[in-house]
Amino acid sequence: MQKIIFYTVIMLISFIGKTVAQEKTFEERAKEIGNQIEIITTEEKKALRVEIEAIDNQILEGKITKEKADELKLKIAEERALNIETKVAAEEEKLNQLIQDKVDGKVKYETDTTSVRIGKRFVIKIENDTVDRKPREYKERRTTSQFVFALGLNNLITEGENIENSDFRVAGSHFYEWGLTYNTRILKNANLLHAKYGLSVMYNNLRPTDNRLFVKNGNQTELQTAAVDLTESRLRNVQLVMPVHLEFDFTPKKLSKDGSKTYFRTHESLRIGLGGYGGFNIKSKQITKYKLDGDKVKNKQKGDFNTSDFVYGLSAYIGYKETSLYLKYDMNPLFKDNAIDQNNISLGLRFDFN
Template identity: 40%
Template sequence: MNTITKYVVLLTLCLIATGMSAQETQKDSIAYRENGLKIDRLTELKKTIQEEEREFLKAEVEMINERLEKGLITKSQAEKLKKEAAKKRALNIENRIAIIDNKIALLERNDAEYNDGNSESVMIGVSLGKFSGFSFSKNKPKKYDKRTTSDLVFAVGFNNAIGEGQKIGDEYTFMQSGFLELGWAWKTRVFKDNNAVRLKYGFSFQWNKLTPKDDRYFVQDGNTTTLQTFPSELTESEFRITNLVFPLHFEFGPSKKIERKNYFRYSTYKHFKIGIGGYAGFNIGTQQKLRFKEDGDRVKEKIRRSYNATPFVYGLSAYVGYGSIGIYAKYDLSPMFKDQTFDQHNLSMGFRFDLD
């Protein structure tokens, strides 16, 4: 190795060492700043804890006063409960702040990579400058009487369309025509002191699919929509109407009252229920899908147009269930197509799941 090569290698090693040193210094600086930010957030969190526990105490006192006004407890019992609540919240503040102080002491004594063995985060949110983020607490006191709850609604089953003098399956295949419904519902107890009657309401997307028989498909000619025979053999003929509806049901059935120290709830788990009502909404899409062979080639067509589908839809619906599962039926009082000489109405039957 000649002299020039030695100098080049030596210079390269020096540059690498300098770069590594600079990276370590930068890393230490970042770690120091991260520790400082964590300490700032924890300091702000101490203030949030005090405010949060005071708000919890205020809510508990309001619930106690509400029970006193309803005659569920005596004045002396109310005073005792208030003192217990105040003592509990004072101890909560003391204990939670002690935990924060210990975390701050650990951060001040160690570097940012120190692991205290606790993987839970004390703060969830975003930080920007001096803004310390949002904190979320899981120990928020329960509302004493919660009359409204919400749940996901899912329904699936068979769909068909009938008109005057027609039976199910006359025009459309029974097994290949179906419906799907997905929505969100709120359930409110009607009476103050019992849960025998509930009002269930919300919004749902309904997909109603029809499969015409005998190689027929829908044809729109101006303001008229008719079923006609396709020029060649169809391997698939599917007509789908998509609606956004707002159901409303009166739900009847027994329930179990669950009473706790600071709240009570009604549960319909493992109980029978009956829902009777209806829905109204709007058509938001109509599509026809056809599959056939043309000159030996397989052809698939998806046609999206109005097909004169009724823009405003409404109907009747009902369900009978046990717990979260039920049998469901719905019938469109509005015709499938507007301004037709012969009206047809969607009829659906299947299963309903109220995932509350």
């Protein structure tokens, strides 16, 4: 209903000009009508809430069933909606008549600078018979914040091997990341360079091939074939990191509507980020599932699995607006004391919601 008020008043104000004086000015009468419409809707909704509460009390007291209550609620809701429609239609007719009076030159209008408020939300500024929506001033911020979410494929790069011969399922091993970043424009009068920094939680999952699972053997962590047929075998490492990137944002500069001011936006064009991250491995957990005598069994094994406590790596992304192709690589080995280093690598999509 407030939309009806808004568009009706816009049409009404467009006919404003210099006219003959009357007891009440144009804006005073328009304001009265708008306020009356708001009073109508508020009172009818309040009455509806009271009636519904009374019906709910009858249910609690066992006087009526829930089915009967739903029937009564629907009936009174329809009655109140009809009341609003009928009463507001009468006020809209007054608005239409006010428009006609304005066209016929029967309504006085203030030519000095003033403000007219119709209801609670709509405010217009009038100056020397010119009517405009009051513009919202743009406040430029060099630092903005984004919620980051990323997901994709995860695997290990093993020294002397390649991904094609990986011990882990390529399509079955995933990573997820979510966090908060801040984006600060480095140059005052140019939009290209930005410092992007924040805090993220990373989930790196590895699913071994060939019915294997991870087993600690002293300070070594090895893959071994399970004694049962596994339906699920997954090692998850959860890391808390601080990513830092130098971001190149090719979003062009903007001009205010009157052309008097230049300002900058972000995440509206091609973006390239280069940087890295550092933090801690806060949890490692292995999940296995299998069937035993027809029953489903799920095991969760928590521990350090000899994983590196401190994690650090390189990361980069390239994309358009909020969506990017994202690559990250752990420079620290996953298992700190294994004879052969294995480093985590992830490739996927990254979303920076501005």
